[in-house]
Amino acid sequence: MDELIKLVSVFFRIGLFTVGGGYAMLPMLQREVVEKYKWLTEEEILNIYAIGQSTPGIIAINVATFVGTRRKGLTGAIAATLGMVLPSLIIITLIAAFFTEFKDNAYAKSAFEGVRAAVAGLLVIIVAQMVKKAVTDILGYLLMFGAFSAIVFFKAPAIPVILLGGIIGIIYYSAIAAKNFKASPETNEKNAPAKKPDTDNQQEIEK
Amino acid sequence: MIYLKLFYIFFKTGLFTIGGGLATLPLLHEQTVGAGLISNQDFYDMLAVSQSTPGPIGINLATYVGYELGSIPGAIIATLAMVAPSIITIYVIAKFISDFNKNAYVRRAMRGFRPTAVGMIATAAYFVLVNSVIPGGKNSEPQEGASQIVIGGIFLLSAYLYYKYKPHPVFIIIGSAIAGIIFLG
Numbered sequence: 001m002d003e004l005i006k007l008v009s010v011f012f013r014i015g016l017f018t019v020g021g022g023y024a025m026l027p028m029l030q031r032e033v034v035e036k037y038k039w040l041t042e043e044e045i046l047n048i049y050a051i052g053q054s055t056p057g058i059i060a061i062n063v064a065t066f067v068g069t070r071r072k073g074l075t076g077a078i079a080a081t082l083g084m085v086l087p088s089l090i091i092i093t094l095i096a097a098f099f100t101e102f103k104d105n106a107y108a109k110s111a112f113e114g115v116r117a118a119v120a121g122l123l124v125i126i127v128a129q130m131v132k133k134a135v136t137d138i139l140g141y142l143l144m145f146g147a148f149s150a151i152v153f154f155k156a157p158a159i160p161v162i163l164l165g166g167i168i169g170i171i172y173y174s175a176i177a178a179k180n181f182k183a184s185p186e187t188n189e190k191n192a193p194a195k196k197p198d199t200d201n202q203q204e205i206e207k
Numbered sequence: 208m209i210y211l212k213l214f215y216i217f218f219k220t221g222l223f224t225i226g227g228g229l230a231t232l233p234l235l236h237e238q239t240v241g242a243g244l245i246s247n248q249d250f251y252d253m254l255a256v257s258q259s260t261p262g263p264i265g266i267n268l269a270t271y272v273g274y275e276l277g278s279i280p281g282a283i284i285a286t287l288a289m290v291a292p293s294i295i296t297i298y299v300i301a302k303f304i305s306d307f308n309k310n311a312y313v314r315r316a317m318r319g320f321r322p323t324a325v326g327m328i329a330t331a332a333y334f335v336l337v338n339s340v341i342p343g344g345k346n347s348e349p350q351e352g353a354s355q356i357v358i359g360g361i362f363l364l365s366a367y368l369y370y371k372y373k374p375h376p377v378f379i380i381i382g383s384a385i386a387g388i389i390f391l392g
Binding site: 015060062065078084088093095120121135139148151161164167173174 | 223231237263274311332333334358361379385386391
């Protein structure tokens with residue numbers, strides 16, 4: 001019980017002091033989970049991030065669930081996740097309740113006109129930075145432009161688009177791996193990128 | 208039944224979000240604005256609030272949309288629905304599979320998912336640009352020339368400042384709100 005309360009309170013604090021995306025909570029997570037409570041090592045945290053990034057769900061929640069499961073099984077997972085979402089639930093509910101009241105206020109309207117323009121500016125930069133990190137080869141560019149056009153110009157639904165991206169990734173990179181294997185049987189997937197940097201993602205190798 | 212609908216929408220959004228909270232944007236936009244549940248403007252206002260308040264953006268968005276559509280029970284249901292897929296998949300992975308990321312097929316699928324997700328997030332940037340910055344966008348109200356210049360200026364300045372100095376988004380959002388009140392009021 002003690003441990004469950006601790007899980008809730010630690011992740012409550014992390015949720016409360018994380019403003020922005022899942023990466024913003026990494027330093028906080030390190031301080032609380034690694035240094036203070038020694039629940040996990042630094043390396044384990046980074047592995048969890050890698051897994052959290054590549055499984056369904058928001059990274060921050062995935063990390064909380066993972067730490068909770070490792071500590072206390074399913075109840076631990078629920079406790080940590082609950083702690084993580086509680087600050088959002090409380091703060092956003094308060095803001096939303098207040099916001100609907102003042103949304104039609106003339107000042108608020110002008111303020112939000114400015115804010116929307118700023119959000120557009122932020123998103124453009126965020127996308128540009130993501131391109132640098134996530135798009136590493138020709139197929140990446142094709143998938144990115146393909147997904148964008150499918151949604152913007154053809155109004156394609158989002159779920160099939162993301163699923164198709166994954167399927168194409170499996171087919172394409174498997175074909176490349178098979179080709180590399182044929183060309184030089186001693187070259188396994190792990191050291192292939194050293195010879196053909198375009199075909200394998202360095203990030204994954206580091207993981 | 209709005210609660211069931213909220214649960215369904217956010218469970219689906221949680222399940223198909225891979226990566227950070229911003230990856231929820233296109234799907235959530237489709238499920239809420241596309242379905243006529245909330246207006247486009249409200250959606251991007253919520254995004255601005257979600258980015259500048261504590262907590263993961265995806266969760267903030269879920270709570271917010273849930274509250275708008277179903278008050279406090281709606282907020283709770285939307286948030287729980289959003290995290291349910293995470294709890295299920297991560298629990299299974301943490302319990303049974305220790306080297307999930309070492310599987311070659313999983314890695315290849317992820318290499319396909321990531322650029323696709325970037326393309327989808329780019330659509331969010333595109334839609335907010337078209338709707339709130341570019342003159343004559345389908346949802347923007349007719350603006351005087353001067354207001355249009357201010358809006359364009361806020362857009363460019365925020366992009367520049369964020370690129371150059373990487374401040375926390377909350378500062379840019381507060382700054383742009385103040386600029387809006389002064390120059391667009």
